[in-house]
Structures are given as structure tokens and as C-alpha cells.
Amino acid sequence: xxxxxxxxxxxxxxxxxxxxxxxxxxxxxxxxxxxxxxxxxxxxxxxxxxxxxxxxxxxxxxxxxxxxxxxxxxxxxxxxxxxxxxxxxxxxxxxxxxxxxxxxxxxxxxxxx
Numbered sequence: 001x002x003x004x005x006x007x008x009x010x011x012x013x014x015x016x017x018x019x020x021x022x023x024x025x026x027x028x029x030x031x032x033x034x035x036x037x038x039x040x041x042x043x044x045x046x047x048x049x050x051x052x053x054x055x056x057x058x059x060x061x062x063x064x065x066x067x068x069x070x071x072x073x074x075x076x077x078x079x080x081x082x083x084x085x086x087x088x089x090x091x092x093x094x095x096x097x098x099x100x101x102x103x104x105x106x107x108x109x110x111x112x113x
Contacts, residue, residue: 026094
């Protein structure tokens with residue numbers, strides 16, 4: 001790891017580690033959702049929209065997985081240096097991205113009925 005600074009309280013380090021693992025599990029969930037959306041039969045949802053939703057979910061999954069370790073490292077560095085924790089600039093991307101997928105999926109469900 002080799003991050004300079006003082007060793008933080010182990011509780012904070014372990015909380016940071018749990019957050020890292022949560023990012024990874026979120027990534028797996030988003031990926032599973034994207035795969036499930038792509039596997040929906042063609043006649044149930046509009047094909048191009050279904051594919052678009054699947055792509056958005058898988059892209060969000062890749063972002064969550066790719067940013068998990070750098071985020072862990074930034075927070076660990078801030079803890080060791082006794083600095084303020086860095087803000088999570090991509091939080092709105094994940095929040096609005098998942099909300100958009102949910103609303104569009106809801107619309108597709110209603111239209112398919």
C-alpha cells in the first residue's frame with residue numbers, strides 16, 4: 001500500500017475497506033441487472049431501449065468497479081494525513097443513472113401490459 005502518514009484508528013480503516021467492498025458488490029449487482037435486462041425476450045420490451053438500459057447498467061457497473069480502489073486509496077490517504085475526506089464526485093452519476101434506468105424500465109413494463 002505504501003501510503004505515507006500516521007496509522008489511522010483501525011475502525012476507520014475497516015470502515016473504508018467495507019465501503020470498498022460495497023462498491024464492488026454494487027458493481028456486481030449493476031452488472032447482473034444489465035445482463036438480466038439484455039436477456040429479456042425481444043417481444044417484451046422495445047429491443048433498442050432494452051439494449052440501451054442494459055448498456056447503461058453495465059457501464060455503471062464498470063465505473064463502480066474501476067473507481068472502487070482509487071476511491072479507497074484517496075480516503076485511506078486522507079485518513080492517514082488527518083485531512084478532510086474527498087468528496088465523491090460521481091455520486092450523482094450513479095444515483096441519477098440508476099433512477100433513470102428504473103423509470104425507463106417502469107415505463108417499459110407499463111407499455112408492455
